[in-house]
Amino acid sequence: MEPFTIGNRKIGPDEPTYVIAEAGSNHNGDLEIAKELIDVAADAGADAVKFQTFRAEDLYVEDSGDVEYLEDERSIYEIIESMEMPYEWIPILYDYCNQRGIDFMSTPFDERSASELEEYVSAWKVASYTSSHIPFLEYLADTEMPIIMSTGAHSLEEVSESVSVLRSAGVSDLVLLQCVAAYPTPLSEINLRVIETLSNEFEIISGLSDHTLDPTIAPSAAVALGACVVEKHFTLDKSMDGPDHEFALEPAELQDMITTIRATETALGSSEKRVLEVENELYEKARRAVHAVSDISAGERISEENVKILRSGSQEGGLPPKFYKEITGKIAARPINSGKGIEWDDIDV
Template sequence: MSRFKLGSRQIGRNCPTYIIAEAGSNHNGDLKTAKELIDVAADAGADAVKFQTFRAENLYIEKSGEVEYIEDDRSIYEIIESMEMPYEWIPELHDYCHDQDIQFMSTPFDKQSARELEDYVPAWKVASYTSSHIPFLEYLAETNKPTIMSTGAHELKEIAESVDALREAGMSDLVLLQCVAAYPTPLSEINVGVVETLQAEFDVLSGLSDHTLDPVTAPTTAVALGASVVEKHFTLDNSMEGPDHEYALEPGELYQMVSAIRDTETALGTGEKHVLEIEEELYEKARRAIHAVSDIDAGEQFTTENMKVLRPGEHETGLDPKFYDEILGATAARDIQKGDGIQWDDLVNYGS
């Protein structure tokens, strides 16, 4: 797979990295906050801002208990229920994103949420914990939208089963994201090299969904390894109430991440090796060549004493150093001044 279109953007190899600013549920149930998150993502230069669309009753067993990583006395079911995004927000947030020139996305966690989102998102984003829900994946594949799927908390063989199911259901435009399901993820555990593993194993575009606290290291490493998509959580303020704010990037850090990714792309260049225009002066003046280091009279032999391999500076450049041994012992066809670059027609029987 090389590339495909996601909304108005081409994503894939030799395309700019598609950057998803993951707002998730950091709107805290407030539409104004959701729009402020869109503003931040657009100002940072992200390609898309992504929310999450779910209903607790379709996500967790009601008496599901607590989870250790969230410091909250409520059950995980109650927490998730409090984070639900109203379906009626979807068209308004989509239109607001359009006005801010950023793509609207939201992760569906159930069929009803997917139906509500279908007319408003350019692609499906599948969360890690949904990536082995094969009946749901098959449902998404039937809509013929591209799919970006995180792979946290899954083994390679499980990912293979999901990829096979998507492809058998007709999915062709697929991106797999390396992800570690830990919030936050220690930098020592992010394992960005899996970006390359996913490409090689499944012949797909790949990327990174990053939960580390560092805004630059893992995302830029992923880009250097060929990531087509980078996703990272952000918030308006880490001190806001809610389970996802603490490990999310603040606005300045999101801007820093986007800038670092674009700088990394610039530094990576095209991969084609040739002499650049900015190198031309030193190409002429600093590449070493064969030059006379003393006056050489016509009929005199070239020796290690009267010629060396030097940088020419302002002098006309001599022959390449690879010809040095060939010239040794040859006879000068004419007088050569100290500093001159030695040319083929300076040698007896070598001139044209």
């Protein structure tokens, strides 16, 4: 799993988690709200802010009916049509992201939208429902940009087919995100261990696209399981009109999520087991060693009555506990004061 670069950030197992703040269509068709979302993501410390670029006519059949979970009387086609982001916003939002020092991303749902975005993004984000759209994956592969692909509502076999297509098309910089296509996703259904499954099955960088309501549990656990990318929806206010606001994080929650992810990375630390500098004092004072518990004369036998395995405190430590039985029964080579750590030089061997 070789790391690769998006913008100025390396993506990989030994790199900080790449955090995507998913603005989606929560701009509600207002450019100033879109800019405010960028401000919130940048202030929270996200690496990228991501919108969605689509056209209803390229996404749904016109007579598409409704979707129960949205609780909206309009058809899904009408809802999607109302959420379209104007193409002319793309360079404006790209420039504003550059001003704020955050990567601009937007998920394309069709070739036309991808062609509008190509000049302004340094990686593609593929939505779950597009991950089995093989002709579209081949189109994106031809651009030779990295791809981050969600896997919600697809089986491992279907994911495998998509990965094979992308690899055959020359895509080596690829991330798979565990995702559950439920809005919101219950914690009991998020199945974070799939992050490891994806990584092991495809020898690939993996991560999480999260739709649970809690801002920290799933993202921080995902990082602990090896997620290199974490994506989560956010909004200015959950009470705003629109289908994606209710399950999105508010600004303070987004900040909390990113702070917790960074703290989790700090806590994960190194895989090397060693004595750390911060342990030095107690390494000396609290580890046990063999100590005399009464004065021992030269020629006297070392026994369970005159030596014990004790913490040394401010005394100089003696032999490690593993030598206790070996020295018991031996003869003292010189006087040993009570409390002294017993060394090999103290024993007639």
